[in-house]
Amino acid sequence: MEVQAAGWRTPAAGPGRALVPEGLRLVAFVCATWIATDIGFASYRPEFGVSLIWPLSGVGLLWAATGDRRTWPLDAVLLTAVSSAALVVAGSTTGQAAMGALQVVLQATVYQAVMVRWAPALWGSGGTRPLRRTADLWVFLLAVTVGSAVASGVRAAGLGLVPTSDLQDASLVLARNLSWMIAVGGVALQLGPRLAPGGPRPARTRPEPGPRAAPTDRTWRGGPLELLALAVVTLAVYGAVFTREQPLPLTFLLTVPSLWAAMRLDALRAAVHAVASGTFAIVMTLSGNGVFASMDDPRVGAALAQALLAVLVLKTLVISCVMSERDAAIRRARVSEAASLGRAALLGAVLHNMNEGIVVAREDGEVLVRNAAGDALLRSSVMLTTLPDATRGRLFHPDGTALDEAELPFRRALAGEEVLREDLVLRSDSSPDGRVIEVSASPVAETEESPRAAVVNFRDVTTVREHEGDLAAFAGVVAHDLNNPLTVVSGWADSLADFFALGDVSAEDGQAMIGRIQGAATHMRRFIDDLLGYTVARDRPLSPEDLDLSAVAEEVARLRRDGATHPHIEIEPGIRVRADVVLLRQLLDNLVGNAVKYVAPHTRPHVTLTCRPAGDMVELRLTDNGIGIPESMRQRVFETFVRVQTDGYGGTGLGLDICRRVVVRHGGDIRVEEGAEGVGSTFVFTLPRAGARLPGLPPVERQQVAVSPEPTA
Numbered sequence: 001m002e003v004q005a006a007g008w009r010t011p012a013a014g015p016g017r018a019l020v021p022e023g024l025r026l027v028a029f030v031c032a033t034w035i036a037t038d039i040g041f042a043s044y045r046p047e048f049g050v051s052l053i054w055p056l057s058g059v060g061l062l063w064a065a066t067g068d069r070r071t072w073p074l075d076a077v078l079l080t081a082v083s084s085a086a087l088v089v090a091g092s093t094t095g096q097a098a099m100g101a102l103q104v105v106l107q108a109t110v111y112q113a114v115m116v117r118w119a120p121a122l123w124g125s126g127g128t129r130p131l132r133r134t135a136d137l138w139v140f141l142l143a144v145t146v147g148s149a150v151a152s153g154v155r156a157a158g159l160g161l162v163p164t165s166d167l168q169d170a171s172l173v174l175a176r177n178l179s180w181m182i183a184v185g186g187v188a189l190q191l192g193p194r195l196a197p198g199g200p201r202p203a204r205t206r207p208e209p210g211p212r213a214a215p216t217d218r219t220w221r222g223g224p225l226e227l228l229a230l231a232v233v234t235l236a237v238y239g240a241v242f243t244r245e246q247p248l249p250l251t252f253l254l255t256v257p258s259l260w261a262a263m264r265l266d267a268l269r270a271a272v273h274a275v276a277s278g279t280f281a282i283v284m285t286l287s288g289n290g291v292f293a294s295m296d297d298p299r300v301g302a303a304l305a306q307a308l309l310a311v312l313v314l315k316t317l318v319i320s321c322v323m324s325e326r327d328a329a330i331r332r333a334r335v336s337e338a339a340s341l342g343r344a345a346l347l348g349a350v351l352h353n354m355n356e357g358i359v360v361a362r363e364d365g366e367v368l369v370r371n372a373a374g375d376a377l378l379r380s381s382v383m384l385t386t387l388p389d390a391t392r393g394r395l396f397h398p399d400g401t402a403l404d405e406a407e408l409p410f411r412r413a414l415a416g417e418e419v420l421r422e423d424l425v426l427r428s429d430s431s432p433d434g435r436v437i438e439v440s441a442s443p444v445a446e447t448e449e450s451p452r453a454a455v456v457n458f459r460d461v462t463t464v465r466e467h468e469g470d471l472a473a474f475a476g477v478v479a480h481d482l483n484n485p486l487t488v489v490s491g492w493a494d495s496l497a498d499f500f501a502l503g504d505v506s507a508e509d510g511q512a513m514i515g516r517i518q519g520a521a522t523h524m525r526r527f528i529d530d531l532l533g534y535t536v537a538r539d540r541p542l543s544p545e546d547l548d549l550s551a552v553a554e555e556v557a558r559l560r561r562d563g564a565t566h567p568h569i570e571i572e573p574g575i576r577v578r579a580d581v582v583l584l585r586q587l588l589d590n591l592v593g594n595a596v597k598y599v600a601p602h603t604r605p606h607v608t609l610t611c612r613p614a615g616d617m618v619e620l621r622l623t624d625n626g627i628g629i630p631e632s633m634r635q636r637v638f639e640t641f642v643r644v645q646t647d648g649y650g651g652t653g654l655g656l657d658i659c660r661r662v663v664v665r666h667g668g669d670i671r672v673e674e675g676a677e678g679v680g681s682t683f684v685f686t687l688p689r690a691g692a693r694l695p696g697l698p699p700v701e702r703q704q705v706a707v708s709p710e711p712t713a
């Protein structure tokens with residue numbers, strides 16, 4: 001017979017091969033075959049021409065399971081030779097001996113072929129696995145049944161070697177062949193993998209749940225006391241049923257010890273217990289004791305006793321397979337439960353740490369998920385899924401119209417719409433102007449367990465939108481302020497071209513026009529310089545150091561003193577601060593520049609810079625004798641592009657904004673007051689004193705953008 005499975009085809013792959021050296025294995029099997037044949041023939045009943053029991057069929061199974069394809073021819077020859085020799089020696093006819101040998105070889109071959117074909121992963125048929133799964137159990141049952149049926153059929157046919165069997169004989173032969181295969185196979189398929197090198201060992205502790213939890217052996221959880229109790233109960237029950245002349249009707253009790261063993265012992269111990277109990281029953285029956293011995297026909301009694309053996313072992317196998325699979329299923333469930341919990345915890349942590357608000361809610365309003373950021377943002381993020389009375393009339397479109405329930409992004413998402421980054425305005429008592437909330441919403445896939453739901457995510461974009469608005473206004477002003485001088489340049493350049501085309505332009509006219517062009521260009525350059533200064537003041541990384549502010553201010557003043565108005569600038573010496581030198585120079589240059597610029601005509605500017613300590617800071621006062629700043633404008637002059645005086649004073653409206661940014665980035669503040677004795681202005685600002693630790697850099701607070709007046713051309 002051609003055996004298909006790769007495992008049984010490769011000699012080294014049979015784990016049983018490594019159990020014992022080959023020679024020893026053969027000797028052991030020769031002995032076992034001889035003994036089993038002798039035992040079987042000892043139960044031979046000449047009046048029926050049949051042996052009542054036939055353990056040799058189990059030994060044949062073992063030959064096949066521990067060998068491989070290469071050893072099987074020799075195994076089969078030896079099995080035939082030894083069993084037939086043992087039968088002849090025991091006193092059988094040669095026909096009986098031949099039939100006995102033929103049966104056992106056929107039975108083992110058919111069994112092994114089925115096992116190798118359909119359960120190649122099991123120990124004994126090419127693999128290493130013990131019998132732990134119900135699917136394998138079915139294959140085992142098929143193999144022993146087909147093997148026994150073929151052997152019994154041949155025996156019943158007689159083949160001219162023995163007389164043909166009647167029904168009782170055939171049934172007995174089938175029962176005895178089948179039961180010894182089940183008994184020996186049931187134990188061997190548990191024990192073999194344990195003895196095989198590298199095979200699974202019985203677990204000492206309960207197996208840890210693993211992601212690929214497969215049926216493993218159930219652990220023996222009881223102690224020696226329980227084993228002893230089980231042995232005592234088994235002996236008592238079997239003794240009561242099988243030892244009395246007139247047995248008590250206690251046969252039903254036979255299920256108790258076997259059930260106990262199957263539920264509490266590991267698969268191997270339980271199988272050994274079943275085989276021991278069944279063998280006891282057979283021995284007692286053959287010796288004329290017990291319920292089965294009371295049958296009129298000894299063949300029926302023997303068949304029943306051997307059927308009991310088969311049933312006991314099968315019951316054990318079924319229970320241990322089912323329980324192993326149940327344990328594996330529980331372990332898998334635990335693993336996936338742990339994985340789900342882990343994923344849920346991770347998701348919770350992610351949600352918790354998100355800056356965006358998230359709400360997942362069902363159509364009926366039940367909130368499934370919400371996060372802290374969302375609740376903090378809206379007090380209650382639930383209001384984005386429904387409009388309770390408390391919040392009705394608080395959500396608006398950006399154009400100011402109130403939102404009704406159907407317009408809520410959540411409701412629209414439930415209706416199947418994908419809402420992508422829409423702005424809503426949320427007004428509350430604390431922010432009557434409203435916060436701008438950017439909201440997205442999408443439907444969540446509908447399943448049977450969870451009816452329609454939608455996920456809403458949102459974030460506060462008030463500052464972002466203000467920034468965007470400011471940036472747009474800023475760009476508009478910059479474009480406008482650059483466009484004006486450009487118009488001047490191109491206008492006068494065109495005029496100059498026209499004059500030249502006419503061929504007659506006086507030097508006086510030409511110089512006047514070129515002067516305008518130069519003026520406009522100067523204004524543009526100043527504006528661009530201021531823009532660069534503005535960017536530096538805002539974005540330059542701060543590198544504070546201990547500085548002599550007086551020295552920096554002197555440098556600035558020296559350049560100014562050369563100006564047309566010959567300003568008088570007095571600086572208190574020895575002022576030391578901790579600051580970024582580039583930004584500090586910008587600050588002083590803007591303040592001193594303004595002080596000498598904003599003076600009445602024909603007035604010589606007079607500027608003083610003084611200082612006094614203020615804790616970790618120093619307070620500086622820059623006083624001028626200029627035109628002063630009206631009280632109503634003293635705060636606004638620090639805003640971007642805000643100018644007070646335009647006539648006759650060139651400027652961009654960025655200088656004081658730069659000053660404010662520089663001071664604030666150093667942790668100080670700046671304001672403007674009326675000058676000394678009601679004349680001019682005094683700019684008061686603070687900076688960290690030298691050696692002081694620079695305070696944390698507070699963000700520069702938001703500024704309103706005002707469109708600057710027309711630049712002077």
Ligand code: ADP
Pocket residue numbers: 590594595596598624626627628629637642643644645646650651652653654655656657681
């Ligand atoms: P500008 O480029 O116009 O000088 P600034 O931001 O430096 O822009 O100043 C804003 C406005 O504040 C100026 O237009 C001017 O009207 C007023 N200003 C600034 N400094 C002084 C000062 N020392 N005396 C009077 N007015 C001043």
